[in-house]
Amino acid sequence: MPSARFFSSPSFRLSVLPEKLSLGFLWLVLGVSLVTAGCASQAVLDDAVIETQFPLVIELRDALREADSEELELLAPATHERATQAYEEAYRLAQRADDAAQNRARRGLTALSEAREQAAITADIFEDILRTRRRVIAAGAAEHATDNYRDSEAALIALSRMAEEGRVEQAKAGRQELIDLFEALELEALKTDTVARIEAAMAQAERDELEDYAPHTLKRARDEHTLALATLDADRSNKIKAENHAQRAVFHINRATGIKDIIQMFVTSDFSEEDKVLWYQGQLARLIEPMVHAPAFDEPNKVLIGALRTQVEQLVQDRNRLQLQLDEAERRFNDLVLEQQLVLEDVRAETEAERSAEQARAARFAFVQSLFDIDEAEVYRQDNDVLIRAQGFVFSPGDSEIAAVNFPLLNKVIESIRTFKDARIVVSGHTDSSGDDDSNMLLSQSRASKVAAFLSEVGGFESQRFTSVGYGEQRPIASNESSEGRAENRRVEVLIVNQ
Known part of the structure; x- marks a missing residue:
């Protein structure tokens, strides 16, 4: 079809159109030109x-x-x-x-x-077909028999289309034929993979004319080749046995090549029979030199070989014994390494546990600290223990009764005790220096006992966890010379003792 450029060119003239072409055709041509130009300019998204x-x-x-x-x-x-x-x-x-x-x-x-x-x-x-197909792929059929493999795949697709269209019985009818086809492919692939190396080696042996130098050795190679094929024909799953025959066949072919090289060397060098024996003894001496420095070539060959075999067997025994010792040493070493790793893991676990415990203790202490205002109590940490110094506790001078004004402070102390499960609680009472020592001692003891009883009863704690003690004026925290100092000294302290 002419392009839009052609229709807009000077060479396009109405005069060149046949007379029978209508004006409508002209509009059609122009419309196609515009659509074509529009499509060409439309952007394509990336x-x-x-x-x-x-x-x-x-x-x-x-x-x-x-x-x-x-x-x-x-x-x-x-x-x-x-x-x-x-x-x-x-x-x-x-x-x-x-x-x-x-x-x-x-x-x-x-x-x-x-x-x-x-x-x-x-x-x-098609479960049975697919199982056979997987064996075919594992055998390398796709590489070794590509045409037949593609035909088999196409046949499977055709059966799948039948099943997809609802023709299930017709699809099932074709299963056995396809299984036979896949099994033939499998056998072909196995033979190609296992026997190809033998056939390539046999072909090279024929080119090298090994038959003239080592006919008996080549016969062994052919026998192994035959056994490899027979093994696969009898049981295609016995690939390992077939591979063993293939390896022995290649071994005999390579051995025949070595025999040819030695024979040709003898011929080229014009060896006498004596030279051949001396060459053999020289090769033997070179082989055993690392083990035996002076082979007894003055002995009959049978005796010589027997003595050398005994020495080699002894060396093998020594090597095996040393290997056992080495294995035992390696086992002990691995045990030590494992033991060290376990110790390190225990240390790490213990360290991590201690770190977690310390974080938990710090979090509990910070929580208790946050409960009290500065004018109510000061909270101190003493290793694992927590001391609440309640200097905001209000006692009337000379009195040990707990006033209602102290209830909010005591509730915070109870909340603090709940934070430390199974901790022992020591409540100590303190007075200022007003009055005589004996009276102050009795008063502080009374105050401590009543606070301890209040905490136990109201908090619902076992009374056995609480101990109370009075110190009188023996442990002032401020000067008794001022009223403010004496007020601070009239206090109760709660020590939370963690195990």
């Missing part, structure tokens, strides 16, 4: 923009990628095809910024979900 504006398209793309490992193309080909086609259409629409891309992608995601459901049904129907 993937970054599509990802933002059309998230379902990207979701479908990622889902299809993840589905690659689920073999949906194999087990639900038609439904997977619909999902793939929906993505391609959605992506093209998204490039043109068409809102229909989201709906198309949504249909694709639905189709992909249906494909997964269908694949599960197909996998159940």
